[in-house]
Amino acid sequence: MDIEVISEDKFGGETYKALFAEIMSDVGKAFHMEKASLVLKPEIPLFIFSVQLRTEHADKTIADVANIREEGDAIHITVTDERYAPEIMKELWERYGKSRVDQQTRFDIEVQGAGGTDIGSFIVASGEEYLKEIVGAVWRSLPEGIKNRHTFIDGKVITVVATEEILVPRMLNEGLEHHKRMTGAAKDV
Amino acid sequence: MYDGGVYRGEELNELIEDIGGVVIQTTRSSQLLSVTMSIPSEDKKMVTEFCKELGGTVKSVPLAGTEIAVVGPTLGRHHMPHPICDIAESLRRQGAITVVMGLARGRGKLTSQISLEEKMIIDEYDAAIFSLGNFKPCVEAKTDLFSDIRVPVILVSGPRPDGVDDKCDGIVSGVGRKVSRMRTAPERDKLDEIVDLVEKVLDDKRRFLDEDPLFIHPAEIKLLLEEYEPVSMCLRPAPIVLHLDGLRVKVGYEEHRENIGNMMIYGRRLGDVCRLSPSKINDSSIIIKIKTQSEVRQEDLEREGADDP
Numbered sequence: 001m002d003i004e005v006i007s008e009d010k011f012g013g014e015t016y017k018a019l020f021a022e023i024m025s026d027v028g029k030a031f032h033m034e035k036a037s038l039v040l041k042p043e044i045p046l047f048i049f050s051v052q053l054r055t056e057h058a059d060k061t062i063a064d065v066a067n068i069r070e071e072g073d074a075i076h077i078t079v080t081d082e083r084y085a086p087e088i089m090k091e092l093w094e095r096y097g098k099s100r101v102d103q104q105t106r107f108d109i110e111v112q113g114a115g116g117t118d119i120g121s122f123i124v125a126s127g128e129e130y131l132k133e134i135v136g137a138v139w140r141s142l143p144e145g146i147k148n149r150h151t152f153i154d155g156k157v158i159t160v161v162a163t164e165e166i167l168v169p170r171m172l173n174e175g176l177e178h179h180k181r182m183t184g185a186a187k188d189v
Numbered sequence: 190m191y192d193g194g195v196y197r198g199e200e201l202n203e204l205i206e207d208i209g210g211v212v213i214q215t216t217r218s219s220q221l222l223s224v225t226m227s228i229p230s231e232d233k234k235m236v237t238e239f240c241k242e243l244g245g246t247v248k249s250v251p252l253a254g255t256e257i258a259v260v261g262p263t264l265g266r267h268h269m270p271h272p273i274c275d276i277a278e279s280l281r282r283q284g285a286i287t288v289v290m291g292l293a294r295g296r297g298k299l300t301s302q303i304s305l306e307e308k309m310i311i312d313e314y315d316a317a318i319f320s321l322g323n324f325k326p327c328v329e330a331k332t333d334l335f336s337d338i339r340v341p342v343i344l345v346s347g348p349r350p351d352g353v354d355d356k357c358d359g360i361v362s363g364v365g366r367k368v369s370r371m372r373t374a375p376e377r378d379k380l381d382e383i384v385d386l387v388e389k390v391l392d393d394k395r396r397f398l399d400e401d402p403l404f405i406h407p408a409e410i411k412l413l414l415e416e417y418e419p420v421s422m423c424l425r426p427a428p429i430v431l432h433l434d435g436l437r438v439k440v441g442y443e444e445h446r447e448n449i450g451n452m453m454i455y456g457r458r459l460g461d462v463c464r465l466s467p468s469k470i471n472d473s474s475i476i477i478k479i480k481t482q483s484e485v486r487q488e489d490l491e492r493e494g495a496d497d498p
Contacts, residue, residue: 011348012324015365019323022368042324045298143322143366144267145297164297 001033007040016040020049020141029137032130034156037182039174047146048175049138050159050182057127057134062088063120073115079107087124095122134158152179190253190284191224193245198222204239208232211408213254213431214286225253225284227408250284251388254407254431257285258314262301262321262331264291271367273320276345279380280318280387286430288314295334298327303334309469313476315433316341316390318383319357323347323365332356341390345383358393359386394433401481404462405454407431410477413452413459414438419445435463435478442467442475449475461488 003020007013016038024030032053039048062068065081066088079085085106092101092111100112111119135151138160142149149162150172159182161167161175191201195217201224205212210228222245228236240247259277261268268291277287290311294302311317319335321328325348332353335342341358344350347365354360361383364371371380411429414420419440420428430437438449442465450460459465459477462485468474480488 009324009326009348011365015323015347019366019368026368040324042298043326045324045327140266143324143327144263144265145300147297164299 001030002035004035004037005040006038009040009042012040012042016141023141024137027133027137027140029134032134035182035185037178039178042143044171045143045146045164046171046174047142047162048159048178049142049162050157050178051134051138052182052185053134053156053158056156057131059123059127060084060125060130061120062091062122062124065124068120070115073113075111075114075117075119077109077111077119079109082107084124091122091124092119131158135160150175152176154179154183157182190250191222191226191240191243191245191247193222193240193243194220195222197243198224201239201243204236208236210236211412213284213408213411214427216427225250227253250282252280252384252391253284254433255285255315255391256288256430256432256437257387258288258290258311258317260290260292260311260317260319260335262292262295262334264289265296267296267366268320271369272345272364272371275367275371275376275380276318276320276364276383279384283384283388285387286427292334295331298324298330301331301334306469308337312339313437313468313470314340315394316343316358316387318343318345318387320364321346325350329353341394343383343386343390358390361386391433398434398481401483403434403479404482404485405479407434407436407477407479409454410436410459410463410479413454414449417445417449417452435476437468438475438477439473440475442472446475449477457485461485 001021003017005013005017020036020038021030024033033051034054035052037050065079065084067078067080069076079088089103096111096114102110104110131153135158139149142162145164146162148165148167149160150167152159152175157179159175159179161171163171202212205226205228208228210226212224212226214225216223237247257280259273261273273289277289280287292303292307317338317340319342321331328346328348328350329352336356343359343361344353344357345361345364349360349362364379371377408431411431414429420438423439425439428439446465450458450465452459462480464478466476468476
């Protein structure tokens with residue numbers, strides 16, 4: 001992840017760059033981020049944290065993260081993205097029960113008596129949940145007292161504008177400008 | 190401080206008693222035992238040899254007999270457990286009893302505040318360490334949090350703030366908000382720097398107390414209180430904690446103040462040579478502040494004057 005820091009506070013800027021990377025890595029979201037831009041103005045205080053994601057948020061189905069093959073009355077699933085394996089198992093157990101779902105290896109699952117169903121369309125991760133987790137991770141990296149926040153979301157870019165007391169229009173405009181800059185950069189890619 | 194097993198631990202206690210020393214703190218965890226003691230310097234070699242015979246180690250702990258508060262703006266994940274717990278741990282390794290405290294409304298730059306009750310709680314300790322963040326303007330704006338604290342305060346922050354030198358007794362910069370343990374060599378050096386500064390500040394406080402010495406040493410009161418059954422039967426960790434100028438006894442104030450106040454030491458009531466008050470945290474602990482020799486003499490003179498028509 002490429003992190004850009006805009007700050008006049010040299011110590012704070014350098015530290016927050018490392019902190020942001022460490023927190024995102026801790027919560028397992030660094031992998032999803034292409035680029036991050038942090039505007040730090042502790043003297044106001046105003047913080048604008050903008051992240052550009054690798055992929056646009058959308059519902060993930062079993063077909064997106066696994067290969068599906070039908071053999072008679074059974075369906076064989078080969079997981080291609082292991083991060084979603086627990087959700088796939090959860091979904092299958094809920095729908096068919098544990099007795100009919102057999103996980104043969106780390107990646108291979110067989111579901112008995114599921115022939116003819118569209119297993120591929122089952123949702124294993126909702127786009128909204130994904131967004132919530134990313135926004136939560138960004139909030140977590142902000143200083144603790146900075147509680148008043150506004151979030152802009154467009155395509156792959158999420159921008160959080162935050163201050164301590166009242167979010168005045170000037171702050172929101174600054175945040176929006178930054179968000180547009182990041183959105184423009186995302187389109188160039 | 191002895192660090193070893195429980196094997197023949199009682200013999201160690203007897204040896205300390207025989208040479209006129211005092212056990213400041215005993216911590217037993219399963220088969221492990223650590224004993225913080227105060228012994229005459231001429232007997233140090235003999236005690237060290239005995240401890241080695243038991244298979245343990247002995248090291249000097251300069252902060253023994255002190256209780257230190259490590260204070261963060263809140264107990265939220267932005268400040269806890271790192272670096273506050275790392276600082277507290279390094280102080281404990283040097284013999285101090287530590288408490289970690291978060292303020293109720295200490296977060297933020299413009300809205301941070303400390304209540305009178307919180308200040309009074311911090312004043313019960315021998316010293317306080319305030320751990321603040323990474324931004325210079327924020328650290329400088331938050332000096333009100335500790336400017337009224339009466340005990341020595343050490344400020345630990347990321348950047349070195351300007352214009353706060355007169356509001357605290359020492360500053361250690363380079364330790365701000367952290368999300369992982371302070372385990373690299375430069376970080377361990379910073380922790381050592383904090384411990385060294387605390388040691389220096391408490392030495393200054395000891396020298397100040399020596400100018401008008403306490404009527405009795407806190408350890409003498411500890412020996413007396415250990416004979417008092419509610420204290421000796423107390424199951425709370427460290428039922429008696431030594432301070433530089435007194436003690437914290439973890440028994441209820443309302444229930445025990447009279448009994449403790451009526452204990453006799455050097456022919457005087459303990460209540461006459463000490464000030465007993467309930468802890469501000471709650472009344473399940475008693476704070477004992479020992480009067481100085483001049484205070485006791487002055488009170489004696491006033492009493493004699495009152496008796497004399």
